[in-house]
Amino acid sequence: MRTHFKKVINPLLFSFILTGLLSGCASTTSETDPIKKVLSSNDIRIRTVMDNPSLYEVQIRFTRIIRDNDSVRFEDFDFGVDSQQYFYPASTVKFPIAVLAMEKINRNKYLNLDTRFYVEGDSVETTFGREIIKIFAVSDNDANNRLVEFLGQDAINAGFREKNIGPARISHRLSVPEADEITTRPLVIYLNDSTTTLLPNSVNSSPKPLNLEGIKKGRGYYEGDSLIQGSFDFSKKNYYPVTTQHGVLKRIIFPEMYAEGERFDLSPAQRSFLLNAMKVVPREAGYSAEDYYDSYGKFFMYGDSKEPMPAHMSIYNKVGYAYGTLTDCAYIKDDKNGVEFMVTATILVNADGVFNDNEYEYEEVGIPFLSALGSELYRLELKRN
Template sequence: MNTNYIYNMRYVLILCLFVASCSTPIEKALNSSSPLITRVTDSIDKYEVQILFTQIDSTDSGEVQFTDYSYGLNEQNYFYPASTVKLPVAVLAAEYADAREDITLDTPYIIDGDEELHSISDDLRQIFAVSDNKAYNRLYELLGRDYINSRLREKGYTQTTIQHRLATPEAAVNARKTIQFFPSYTAESIIITNKEDKDLIANNVVGNKKGLGYIENGKLVNEPMDFGLKNHFPLQEQHHFVKSLVFPNSFETSKKFELSETSRQRVLKAMKTLPRDAKYNQEEYYDSYVKFFMYGDVTTPIPDNIHIYNKVGFAYGTLTETAYIEDTQNDIRFIISATILVNDNQIFNDDTYEYEQIGIPFLAQLGREFYEQEKERKE
């Protein structure tokens, strides 16, 4: 055999091994040969993909060590966060209850225009198990956007802006509804008359005008859709929010929300709750109904050893998820956040998006790629 050929092959092999060793976990995942990944990476700029991935290890002293990787991050590249905004509002509602002496997470309440009793704890269950919009809107009524945004700024979330309710014609109205809490059958009720919020202030994020057109009142408007008055929750801040909620001892006290440990654990329990555990119909609300990473493209049950503490959002063609994933059987844990735009015709609000064909399968496979990498790294 030609010695030059042998030398060249050895050189190529060494080069391939070197390149592989220098690749980040995200690069490795995106270089997957899976068609669920390649049909996105073949035109990745079109899909406006952003990814954050955190490896989690424990030091000899027992401290948690994070190794962070990112791809395509750009706080000034706007994407619509959809239901991911329910996460900070849920946490702030739990903090609000903790700060009061007269109500708890379980205190029943009723809101104007609704005859049904609710509780913050039940709202948390609905928000995380099936991403219920009405539960989020009730907590929005309780807190209001002025309080929500002020509190987020105090804790370092300087780019996030919660502007409106979800899936309602009254999404952005300033006035909020009165809420009445019932601490017990004997005590007097607590009436919270909410003040009007201030007028919306447009976000100045670059790229908040998107697409070629949009549908309004059933008609096509041939100009980019303006998202300037919509919610904004950049991926970096979503990722940090989950990281600090799961591992509070790794962050400065001044930057953590003032949740009691009991309330924090209840929020985390709600985050990992599957629809079947929350008593929802399993045929309609299967395990991965709002858990896209790893399992979003299947309807089979998620294994009991896999816990996914997450929040997804999907609307206007944008799919986003942030999750802390742990495998209690194989000692695997990591945090992943990603967003992808699947709006091939570039027309917004027409309900013609490639969620099932491209977006959810991509996020599912992305989660599996990271899981397999971590499994191999721990072995």
């Protein structure tokens, strides 16, 4: 009987145990979804939004980073993420533009991050490295626009396709007249202290209207001093969804996780420079700490505080806010406690439904929500560790 028992029951028992383990893993993953757990917080900064998340058009992607000796794997969790649901990306587009500019520098033997240049018709002489630092330290629009002149919209959009990152479309510069001009301006490059050369301009494709959900928003908008009744049309604006933002971030922080053709072509020195630029706070880049506090461009965890950030915390990120939409895409790392994770989130705060009226709840609702979201995720990962 004992022999027969072993022959018949053990395979079934093994199968039963295996099935139970697998189903148990699936159940545990569902029950312990970190975003769901965090969004159920009683923190008033989160509750205010989560009482009606669709009103705020919230989208969140969180990546848990699991290290096993020398290997790394990701666990992604989403809330409301939908590439077909439009939100205005604002200054978050500056991140891939900076990266693609560095790639282009690599393809020209006469250029490097320290190369001096100016855009034809512009009175500011600068370097590529200086402009990239300004993009991340204080989200400088002029710095971004100079790199758009350097690249051209078509080359930027081709860069997304070549890396198989996901959908995106850059169609315009930021906060300047004729932002959507398809002809870029030439760059005057210094080969040495006395010799210059001209990098020719480019003529780019006219943007086609985007066909996405939520592409028309609100009940009205201002043109100058006139209130226009009806939805504001974003169909010719920049498009850079959460999935694509997160894909760019992953490729910079963990390039080894991707096939060579899907990585950005950066030298080790360039990547080191970029990572430092992404985590730098304004005072470290020479800006006044009184005007530009540490969290000026760091919404997660510290966005609603003007106190200095702890030295052991590094946030490699790019934020954006315009038209009532706030977005942050970040890799957060605590060197002291061994915590690390990635999160990208966006929220719309425009209670009156009118665009271009400068009446948005950034300070009251949006930034506090993102700050609390980052803090809750951090505490969850700290406890897990």
